[in-house]
Amino acid sequence: LSSIIESQFVEVITAPAIAESALEAAAAKPNVRVLSTGYWGDRSAAWDLKKVNGGLLIQDRDDHVLLPKDVSVVSNRAPTEQEMGDLLFAWRVAKFVKSNAIVYASHQRTIGVGAGQMSRVNSARIAAIKAEHAGLDVAGAVMASDAFFPFRDGIDNAAERGIRAVIQPGGSIRDEDVIAAANEAGMAMVFTGVRHFRH
Template identity: 55%
Template sequence: PGGIAGHTQIQGKELSYNNIADADAAWECVKTLDEPACVIVKHANPCGAAVGDSLLEAYERAFATDPASAFGGIVAFNRGLDAPAAAAVSKQFVEVVIAPEFDTEARKVFAAKPNVRVLSASLARAAQTYDLKRIGGGLLVQSPDARNVQSSDLRTLTRLKPTRAQIADLLFAWRVAKYVKSNAIVFCARGRTLGIGAGQTSRIDAARVAVLKAQNAGLSLAGSVVASDAFFPFRDGVDAVAQAGAKAVIQPGGSMRDDEVITAANELGLAMVFTGVRHFRH
């Protein structure tokens, strides 16, 4: 229940293989967020995510993360879509829009763009029983990455402890990072993403890409928090995010060099928390 496979298509062209795969990534990510939220996915990776007092605010904040990558993306909402948010989305080129439902006025907005694929789906949050990946001649099967870490699960390893506001942003960043392909680095502040480094072959490069994305979007990383989907193998990644302006970090821990990384965080004035579990999306 609640999976993209059970969607209803309200309008638009036939869904392609990649449309469905990207829609699944966007839908699974937005369902993990409790406040009114928007997630934008491009090529299986979130390129913007945010919560807000309204869906319009959430969309505008998510879109601002990386407007270039949002072009031709998949846009998902975790509340019924209204006309103001629909009007904002319709100003951009999008492939698919997903929400639990669309009110009459929102449907009228999208009717003016008949090629846009508009999907409704249940918000049920039941986890998939298995996570499957095809390989030559067979399938890999594992249990899904279904756990949403809570504040009570976090261990602070640095002298400086995160503030309550930072903890909220760290948990938001951690939930988004779950759906970013590894190596993943996600900068966030005040319930929105600021820079996302996805699918890099080294963690330091993921950090550099995330910083570059934020710079390209004109977003400041001063005072931000950072999620790393797996442990920092060296202190260079911590140095990079601190130099960019981050003040708190969430990561699984578990590296042979955890002590070195914690020492670096202390030297740099960062608060750092460990989750004890990793994402490592492939």
């Protein structure tokens, strides 16, 4: 954490606990706020409630923790160990991004995020634009999608940008086309079997 504080622009850090070295690094920068939340216990509520016009949306709480053993490799190429770590990291980030969510990540850090678009491919384009504006290269990165790809265009777009691996729930009637697009590009693709889909 201290290396991130020293090398990047940071305004707020929130974590269950903060190491002394991270506090020292934060104190050396102006206007950095550090919040230690403590460790949260288990949430007792099994439901996520959203108020909507004229009613209430009741849905399962999105609290599933995905492990490498939980994913299914559906492409010809399996992800490398580094790619798998980055895929799981990007998947965790995607949980907190408004649907349609696309997250690009590399070496356990977020490279670009596309959110809240009507189409998944537009979210992918926005994630690439955000990365470019930050001076970050998405080539060689991985991509997480909070829900399945309904068409292969999102994978084709990612391949053009050099994305090497994709994590997504799967479950589209066009999964075969989407997997074929990944195979044509030499990408690794894994299915989670669960989605985030945050509204």
